[in-house]
Amino acid sequence: MRVLVADDEPTGTTMLARSLTRWGLEVVIAHDGEKAWRMIDKDGGIAMAILDWMMPCADGPEICRRIRQDNRHAHMHVILLTARDSRADIVAGLDAGADDYLTKPFDSEELRARVHAGIRVLTLQDRLSARVAELQEALSKVKQLSGLLPICSYCKRIRGDENYWERVESYISQHTDAKFSHGICPQCYEEVLAKFEGLS
Numbered sequence: 001m002r003v004l005v006a007d008d009e010p011t012g013t014t015m016l017a018r019s020l021t022r023w024g025l026e027v028v029i030a031h032d033g034e035k036a037w038r039m040i041d042k043d044g045g046i047a048m049a050i051l052d053w054m055m056p057c058a059d060g061p062e063i064c065r066r067i068r069q070d071n072r073h074a075h076m077h078v079i080l081l082t083a084r085d086s087r088a089d090i091v092a093g094l095d096a097g098a099d100d101y102l103t104k105p106f107d108s109e110e111l112r113a114r115v116h117a118g119i120r121v122l123t124l125q126d127r128l129s130a131r132v133a134e135l136q137e138a139l140s141k142v143k144q145l146s147g148l149l150p151i152c153s154y155c156k157r158i159r160g161d162e163n164y165w166e167r168v169e170s171y172i173s174q175h176t177d178a179k180f181s182h183g184i185c186p187q188c189y190e191e192v193l194a195k196f197e198g199l200s
Contacts, residue, residue, distance in 0.1 A: 001119065002026045002045045006036035006063070007052035007081065012104070016050065016081075019108055023115065033058025037066055040073055047075075047122050048115070050102075053082030053093070061096035068097035075125055077118040081106065 003025045007013040010031070017027045028046065030036035034057035040046055049067070051060035058066075060080050067073045080098040082089070093101050099121070100114050150159040157165040172178050184192070 001047050001122070002028060002043070003115075004028050004030065004036060004039060004046050004049040004051075006030040006033065006049065006055060006060070008032055008055050009052070016111075019111065020050075020115065023112060025115075032056040033060070033063055037063055040067065040076070041070075044072065046073075048077045048079070048118055050079045050081055050115075051098075053080055053084055053089075061093060061098075064093070064097035075122075077122055079114060079118065 003020055005013055005016050005020070005027055006029075007016070008031050013029055013031070017029060020027045025048075028039060028043070030039055033051075033055040036049070036051065036055070037058060040049065040063075049063070051063055053060040060082065064078055064080070067076055067078060077100075078098045079100045079102055080093045080096075081102050081104060082093070083104045084090075084093075085103045090101050099118065102111060102114060151157065152159075152165065155165075157167060159165050
């Protein structure tokens, strides 16, 4: 998983990047807000961003807002990293679109826990997206039966996709999960019975 670290303080950025790399993450670095945004905008593989609040050109909350306003990146998990720790600052950061908040100087174990919590959220999002795609595909198959079916008025066979005529139950079995249990209705029973009686 690729993580963007955006901070204008080189020493802290290096320490943070080393920790993330040690935890098996691929790290890319930006030292100001505008560069961070350009990297996010061009690199669709960045799944998580750890943004310093105070940066040149554009601050962390501003980058958060840009991320949330862009549908291409709105799924990204964002952690704000800052020395601000007042209740109002925390609320402002979350309102800007951050998913989590970590105050400087950060504790390495707390950072690890928060990063892994973000990874769990992203993993669940990926699973949900895959499930939605499966359901959409299943729905598209069901919808194959929602239109008009070309059916022969004499033999009651249905024309399939390859212009092949087949029995109704065969066609429906291929295009849905419906199961057929064959029986005889009262009207047909009377007609069949009458034919057998006529033969006797």
